[in-house]
Amino acid sequence: MPRRLLRDRQIVEDEWLYTAEAAGNAFAPLIVTLDEWRNDRDAWIAHGGRLGLKLEPGHKIEAFAPDLGVFALIAAGFTGPGEGRGYTQGRLLRERFNFTGELRATGYVRRDQLFFLARCGFNSFELSDADIEDALSAFSTFSAAYQPSNDFGLPLKLPRDTPASA
Amino acid sequence: MYRYDLTDKTLVNERVAQFRDQTRRFLAGALSEDEFRHLRLRNGLYIQRHAPMLRVAIPYGLLSSTQLRALARIARRYDRGYGHFTTRQNIQYNWPKLPEVPDILADLAEVEMHAIQTSGNCIRNITSDHLAGVTPNELADPRPWCEIIRQWATFHPEFSYLPRKFKIAVTGAPQDRAASLVHDVGVHIVRGPDGALGFEISAGGGLGRTPIIGQVVRNFLPREHLLSYLEAILRVYNAEGRRDNLTKARIKILVRSLGLEEFTRRVEAEWELLREGAPRVDDAAVARMHGYFDPPAYRTLPNANPDAGKSTAFRAWYRYNTAPHKVAGYRAVYVSLKKPGVAPGDVTDAQMELLADLSDQYSFGEIRATHTQNLLFADVEQDRTHELWQNLEKAGLATPNIGTLTDIICCPGLDFCSLANAGSIDVAKLINERFDDYDYLYDLGELEVKMSGCMNACGHHHVGHIGILGVDKSGEEWYQITIGGAAGADASLGEVIGPSVPKSEVPETIAQLLDVYVERRQPEERFLDTVRRLGVKPFKERVYAAPVAA
Numbered sequence: 001m002p003r004r005l006l007r008d009r010q011i012v013e014d015e016w017l018y019t020a021e022a023a024g025n026a027f028a029p030l031i032v033t034l035d036e037w038r039n040d041r042d043a044w045i046a047h048g049g050r051l052g053l054k055l056e057p058g059h060k061i062e063a064f065a066p067d068l069g070v071f072a073l074i075a076a077g078f079t080g081p082g083e084g085r086g087y088t089q090g091r092l093l094r095e096r097f098n099f100t101g102e103l104r105a106t107g108y109v110r111r112d113q114l115f116f117l118a119r120c121g122f123n124s125f126e127l128s129d130a131d132i133e134d135a136l137s138a139f140s141t142f143s144a145a146y147q148p149s150n151d152f153g154l155p156l157k158l159p160r161d162t163p164a165s166a
Numbered sequence: 167m168y169r170y171d172l173t174d175k176t177l178v179n180e181r182v183a184q185f186r187d188q189t190r191r192f193l194a195g196a197l198s199e200d201e202f203r204h205l206r207l208r209n210g211l212y213i214q215r216h217a218p219m220l221r222v223a224i225p226y227g228l229l230s231s232t233q234l235r236a237l238a239r240i241a242r243r244y245d246r247g248y249g250h251f252t253t254r255q256n257i258q259y260n261w262p263k264l265p266e267v268p269d270i271l272a273d274l275a276e277v278e279m280h281a282i283q284t285s286g287n288c289i290r291n292i293t294s295d296h297l298a299g300v301t302p303n304e305l306a307d308p309r310p311w312c313e314i315i316r317q318w319a320t321f322h323p324e325f326s327y328l329p330r331k332f333k334i335a336v337t338g339a340p341q342d343r344a345a346s347l348v349h350d351v352g353v354h355i356v357r358g359p360d361g362a363l364g365f366e367i368s369a370g371g372g373l374g375r376t377p378i379i380g381q382v383v384r385n386f387l388p389r390e391h392l393l394s395y396l397e398a399i400l401r402v403y404n405a406e407g408r409r410d411n412l413t414k415a416r417i418k419i420l421v422r423s424l425g426l427e428e429f430t431r432r433v434e435a436e437w438e439l440l441r442e443g444a445p446r447v448d449d450a451a452v453a454r455m456h457g458y459f460d461p462p463a464y465r466t467l468p469n470a471n472p473d474a475g476k477s478t479a480f481r482a483w484y485r486y487n488t489a490p491h492k493v494a495g496y497r498a499v500y501v502s503l504k505k506p507g508v509a510p511g512d513v514t515d516a517q518m519e520l521l522a523d524l525s526d527q528y529s530f531g532e533i534r535a536t537h538t539q540n541l542l543f544a545d546v547e548q549d550r551t552h553e554l555w556q557n558l559e560k561a562g563l564a565t566p567n568i569g570t571l572t573d574i575i576c577c578p579g580l581d582f583c584s585l586a587n588a589g590s591i592d593v594a595k596l597i598n599e600r601f602d603d604y605d606y607l608y609d610l611g612e613l614e615v616k617m618s619g620c621m622n623a624c625g626h627h628h629v630g631h632i633g634i635l636g637v638d639k640s641g642e643e644w645y646q647i648t649i650g651g652a653a654g655a656d657a658s659l660g661e662v663i664g665p666s667v668p669k670s671e672v673p674e675t676i677a678q679l680l681d682v683y684v685e686r687r688q689p690e691e692r693f694l695d696t697v698r699r700l701g702v703k704p705f706k707e708r709v710y711a712a713p714v715a716a
Contacts, residue, residue, distance in 0.1 A: 057409075081204040082287060084327025088405050091324050095443060112188065112205055119323035130196070142180045144173045146317040148445060 006114075006135055007102070007124040014126075016052055016073060031075055034059055037067070045070065054106070057085040061092045068097055076122075078107040087120045094121030114138040119145065167228050167532060168313045168458045170278045177321065178275045181282055185209050186268035193265065208326070210256075210284030211267055219582070220259045220267060221284040222274060226294035226312040226336070227255030227535040231522040234533055236277040238518035244270050249518070251503060251511040253345075253575055253626055254333065255293050255535040256284055260582050282320060287328045287415075289319035289400070293335045295343045296536040299459060300544045302492045306355045306363050308338035310455040311392065314447060315353070318393050325400045329407035330415035332400070333372075340655060345537055347371045347380040347657035348629055350417045351399060358386040365392060369399060370421030370429070371657075373623035378418040379657045383430045389452065391437075394444035398437035402429070462530040462545055467495025470548040482604065483555055483566040488546075497548050499529070501541040501558060502565040502573070506598035509591040510576040511539035520561050528554050538575055538614075540568065570607045571615055571680075572598050575626055579619035579636065580643070586619030588636025588643035593617060593672050600673035610680060612692050614653070629653035631694045632676060633660045645672050649679060649705055650697040658698075663706045678708045 003014040017028045019036060031052035032044055044051060052073030053064065061068075074093060076086035086105060093099040104124040105117050111131045118139055127135050170178070185205075192202040203213075210221035222237070229237075237257060241249050244266050245259045252258055262270060274280055283290055292312045299307040315334060319325070325332075335346035338355040346352030352368035365387045371380025387395050403417045406424075421429045473481040489498040501521060503511050513521075521541060525533045528550055529543035536542055546554060558564035567573050574597065577583065579590030594617065601607060616630030627633030633648035644666040651660030667675050680693070682705050687696045697705065 060405075081201060082327060083409070084287075084325075084329070085405055085409075087324045087327060088401055096439065110201065113327075116321070116323040116326050141184050142177055142321065144176045144180075145323075146173070146177075146320055147322055 003126065004129070004132060005104075005124060005126045006132060009136060009139060011132060011136075018054065029072070031073065034064060037064065041067075052102075052104075055086075055089060057083050057089075059089070061089060061097055065097055068093075068099060071099075071101060073102040073104060073124075074099060075104040075106045075126075078105060078109055078113075080108050081110070083108065087116060090117065090120035090122050111135040111138040115141045119147075167230060168225070168309075168455075174278070174317075175275075178278070178280050178282070181209075181280060182268060182271045182275050185271055189264065189268055204286070207286035208283060208288060209267075209271070209286075210281035211264075212285060213584075217261045218264050218267065220262045220270060220281060221252070222257050222259070222279060222281050223284045223291045224255050224257060224279075224535050225316050226292055226298070226309055227296055227537075228309065229533045229535065230277075231525045231531040231533065233277045233279055234518050234522040234525070236273060236279070238515040238522070240270055240273055241515040241518065247516075248512055248514045250509070250578060251513065251535050251539050251541070253537055253539060253624065254291055255296075255537060256291055257535070258578075260578070285331070287330050287332075288326050289322065289328075289332045289334065292316050292319070293333070293344050293349075293537065295337050295339055295341075296534045296542050297343060297489060297498055297544070298338060299461070300491050300493070300496075300498055301339050301341075302490050303341075304339040304492070305357060306338045307456070307459055308336040308353075308355060309459045310452065311338075311353065311355070311365075312336050313458070314392070314451075314455055315396065318396070318445065322400075325404060328400070328404055329409045330412070330417075332403070332417065334396075342653070342655040342657070343537060345626065345629065345653040345657075347655075348373050348377070348626070348653060349380065351396065352380050353392070356386065358388070362388070364388045367395060367399075369433075370418045370426075372416050372418040373626055373628050374416065375413050375621045375623075376416075376419065377623065377628040377659050378422060379659065380418075381421065381426050383426070383433060390446050390448060391441065392447055394441045394446065395433075395437055397444050398433050398440060401440070402432050402436055406432070461493070462532075464493045464496065464545070465547070467547060467549075469494050472497075472548045472551050476552060479559075479566070480552060480555055482608070483559075483564055484551060486566045486570065486608075487564065487568045488551060491545070493545075495548055497546050497551055499543040499546045499551060499554060500536070500568045501533075501543065501563045502568055503540050503563070504567055504573050505562050505565045506572065506602065507595060508562075509578070509581075510574050510594055513541070517561055517563060520557070521563070524554060524557055538568075538573060540573070566604065567607065569612050569614075571601055571610055571613045571676075572607060573614075575614070575616040575630070577618050577622075577624035579617075583619060583624075585622055586636060587638035588619050588645065589669070590617045590619045590625060590634075590636060593634065593636075593645065593669060596669070596673050597676065600677065610683070610693065612694075614694075615676075616651075626653060627651075628659050629657060630660060631692070631697070632679065634672065635666075637666050639666070643669050645669065647672075647675055647679075647709075649702060650694065652694055661702045663702055664710050675709055679705050682708050 029050035050072045106126045191197045212219040250258045333349045334351045335344040335349040336353040348371045354366040356366045367384040368380035473484045487500040534542040580586040614631045616626045617634040618625035618627040619636040629651040635646045646666040648660030
């Protein structure tokens with residue numbers, strides 16, 4: 001059964017496969033690990049289909065930046081409820097390396113993280129089924145923000161000019 | 167003081183709603199203990215020995231009388247009628263009930279307060295000098311900068327899941343009353359080469375298991391770049407800080423393992439790359455923020471001699487519990503929360519309400535929480551200090567011991583905290599009983615005693631002139647003593663004098679240390695100075711020369 005995920009604020013079926021899931025389905029869009037990519041770069045390009053890259057929290061964007069144009073998707077892995085390096089990976093990909101493809105959060109991803117993840121540039125989220133139905137409301141947890149960012153960020157004006165009594 | 171605008175108000179209200187929903191999901195079984203722990207900690211909610219503990223943020227220690235009344239009502243309605251002020255200028259409630267915490271947060275939001283990021287691995291409450299804006303030799307008021315950093319740090323999307331907690335302190339005077347060098351980052355207002363005000367930035371300080379004094383990473387940062395520079399430090403830390411070992415996860419370990427030079431190089435390199443796209447604090451924004459902290463409507467007054475002809479008791483209080491003010495005719499007045507027999511930093515609901523009323527009458531309706539767990543009225547007319555003293559005295563809030571041996575900094579210890587090895591509040595009590603002679607205390611002069619119930623060092627024992635650390639010895643409470651620590655601009659870590667001592671011997675051990683000081687001090691020398699001059703040896707010899715009589 002295809003995985004369901006949240007992409008651009010809609011619940012969709014995932015057309016992507018991680019390499020470990022891809023047996024017998026070699027033409028599907030494939031998400032390779034950074035090691036797989038480094039070891040068999042030419043073979044993956046020869047695969048012909050769309051390619052995605054799976055990052056672990058410790059991976060540096062600089063390590064594969066010259067190849068970034070190959071990938072239509074980057075999936076940043078979150079290993080647990082306290083893991084926060086993916087937020088930096090996300091911002092760097094969007095802001096410094098101008099990555100415009102699908103930026104996906106995978107692994108430990110719960111609705112309570114979505115607001116911040118979206119602000120760091122993530123637009124797709126592999127959530128557990130328990131979370132996915134309720135998750136859409138998580139994007140509007142806050143209707144304002146202090147920092148400019150990749151989603152709806154307001155310019156950081158200090159202080160802003162709207163009085164509290166309004 | 168800062169007042170919320172629509173954005174602040176919206177965010178705080180939405181946070182209440184978010185936490186209400188998270189609590190509901192946890193109580194309904196939809197969130198596991200561990201999942202909820204990560205969420206509740208970001209809202210200052212710990213599960214402690216007896217009950218949850220809720221830590222409420224007091225940004226840079228500043229409270230209005232309205233806010234203090236609200237804190238009193240919360241203490242009465244949801245807790246057991248008191249609160250505990252901490253070394254980071256926050257207040258803690260020790261007995262709230264989990265299902266009621268969302269209601270407490272809603273009550274706080276009504277008075278522009280919250281518990282956002284008061285715990286958890288994120289940027290914590292921004293602390294500052296409790297004499298900000300009133301101390302005579304300040305370069306500039308640090309509070310507008312604290313508020314600018316507070317806003318930037320609140321719900322920062324990239325830095326909400328750091329390797330470990332992250333504490334920032336800001337100072338604007340040469341004296342460091344915020345212990346900024348034992349913070350993850352210290353921001354010090356300084357004058358640059360061309361005379362313009364900017365910041366010196368230190369990083370890598372911290373206490374806990376591995377105490378380290380912060381080091382300067384940048385001598386001068388133009389003020390418009392403050393947030394981008396902090397962003398660079400946080401980004402390097404978020405990406406590179408250790409996450410495999412809780413006790414090695416603070417930025418101090420990263421700075422130490424990379425070395426100051428390499429850490430600084432990485433921060434500067436990151437800053438170069440992110441600076442243009444990062445928020446810049448322009449002059450208009452700075453001016454607007456300063457407007458929130460404009461001086462109150464001071465009267466034109468001559469300097470007075472309010473202690474002339476008054477009682478000895480008042481004169482002692484005036485000398486120890488008040489501080490100079492930059493405006494003629496005014497004085498800053500400490501409210502001692504170190505009354506013998508009361509846990510340091512504790513204050514009752516009735517006392518809070520009285521203090522709120524007194525602040526309206528005597529200090530423009532504002533109260534400050536200090537790093538040393540006392541409160542402060544910053545702007546009191548000198549001629550009215552006697553009247554204020556009488557009011558404080560009646561409420562048990564005029565113990566004339568600020569800056570002396572019994573003005574002890576102390577964590578909640580074994581009585582409340584599930585991490586503690588040993589009690590700290592009862593040791594404070596023993597010390598108070600042993601040293602009840604004020605002539606002796608005053609003769610000893612400035613002395614900072616700091617006590618923690620465990621290695622986490624919430625009571626900052628490493629940087630006490632005398633530090634006391636609770637340790638567990640086969641189920642018994644023992645105490646390790648250090649001397650020579652300091653938390654100010656000349657920060658240093660104390661040195662252990664020798665094997666730990668049982669609880670009953672702590673006061674006598676301190677007495678022996680003080681005997682050496684009294685015998686060997688030079689004129690005008692503080693205890694700390696004598697220790698620095700002589701080293702630990704003579705003190706150690708005295709304490710361990712012969713068994714202490716029981």
